[in-house]
Amino acid sequence: MRETTIKGLRTFALAAAAVMLPLTAGAALNPEETLEKANIENGKNIYFNGKGDVPACASCHGQEGLGDDAMGTPRLAGQSFTYIRKQLHDYAADKRMDTTMFVMNANAKGLSEQDIIDVAAFVYQWDQPPTGSDLKAVAELGQPVGKRYLGKALVIYGAPERGITSCYACHQYNGRGAYPIYPQLTGQKYVYLVNQLKKWRDGSRANDPMGQMQAVARNMSDDDIHNVAAYLTTAPLTTMGNSFVPKHEIP
Ligand code: HEC
Ligand code: HEC
Numbered sequence: 001m002r003e004t005t006i007k008g009l010r011t012f013a014l015a016a017a018a019v020m021l022p023l024t025a026g027a028a029l030n031p032e033e034t035l036e037k038a039n040i041e042n043g044k045n046i047y048f049n050g051k052g053d054v055p056a057c058a059s060c061h062g063q064e065g066l067g068d069d070a071m072g073t074p075r076l077a078g079q080s081f082t083y084i085r086k087q088l089h090d091y092a093a094d095k096r097m098d099t100t101m102f103v104m105n106a107n108a109k110g111l112s113e114q115d116i117i118d119v120a121a122f123v124y125q126w127d128q129p130p131t132g133s134d135l136k137a138v139a140e141l142g143q144p145v146g147k148r149y150l151g152k153a154l155v156i157y158g159a160p161e162r163g164i165t166s167c168y169a170c171h172q173y174n175g176r177g178a179y180p181i182y183p184q185l186t187g188q189k190y191v192y193l194v195n196q197l198k199k200w201r202d203g204s205r206a207n208d209p210m211g212q213m214q215a216v217a218r219n220m221s222d223d224d225i226h227n228v229a230a231y232l233t234t235a236p237l238t239t240m241g242n243s244f245v246p247k248h249e250i251p
Contacts, residue, residue, distance in 0.1 A: 043122030082180030130187030132233030146226030
């Protein structure tokens with residue numbers, strides 16, 4: 001039964017991808033073709049040195065691209081090329097507001113379309129282990145930390161009786177992502193995950209296609225949010241007894 005549901009949603013996801021791509025890819029290029037046009041050296045240079053008024057991405061997202069809980073920044077390394085590109089477009093167009101430090105909107109506006117492609121390609125191909133937050137260190141920052149085992153149940157099964165669809169249905173196993181639409185959540189920073197879920201819940205982040213994330217987060221309590229974040233930040237990318245991680249078909 002659950003398998004059918006997941007397959008159904010996967011088909012839905014692919015249909016959504018077909019609708020979304022012309023919108024997100026600007027000049028209607030497909031993601032593979034756009035990725036081929038990327039200058040990864042330029043992207044790397046922007047990441048580590050910045051460009052013009054735009055500061056180095058590394059100063060907030062880290063020298064290893066893994067994000068920072070004290071600053072509330074996300075991990076970027078390994079994230080979907082198309083997804084990163086969409087977020088930079090959304091910040092540049094003020095469709096997504098960075099209410100943490102009010103920096104990302106200005107940063108994205110300071111990059112050309114080619115720069116966005118280049119920096120998105122650089123972080124996408126950056127192969128870093130799925131290391132998320134150290135939950136003890138997060139607790140020391142004064143953040144409430146949830147329970148992993150309760151979060152795991154929500155990630156895998158959701159809570160249909162409370163209107164919470166499983167994260168698995170869209171973000172795949174343990175949140176490893178279904179690119180190009182559904183970002184990787186595995187190994188994402190705890191504080192960032194909590195912030196985004198609260199923003200989807202109160203509607204202050206509303207750049208999700210068809211309101212998909214807002215519909216899920218609307219029904220989540222603070223505890224639910226802390227629990228899923230505690231699980232996802234520390235979850236393995238691989239299934240038990242199998243070290244194979246499937247490659248994303250579209251970047
Ligand atoms: C001064 C700190 C700072 C700098 C510099 C910075 N960022 Fe960010 N970035 C943030 C914060 C804080 C967030 C989370 C904002 C939010 O909660 O919406 C963020 C979010 C993002 C996201 C959203 C990721 C996701 O998973 O949705 C992307 C993409 C991003 N930054 C890319 C970049 C790039 C590329 C650069 C360099 C050109 C950069 N950032 C420089 C602080 C920074
Ligand atoms: C019906 C599909 C769907 C389900 C189910 C779903 N999500 Fe999402 N989620 C999305 C989409 C689509 C996006 C990307 C939105 C965008 O393009 O900005 C997203 C983005 C996110 C983000 C932002 C990631 C980032 O890097 O900024 C978080 C966090 C997230 N989801 C958490 C969850 C959690 C936790 C669950 C399970 C409780 C869940 N999602 C279930 C569709 C879904």
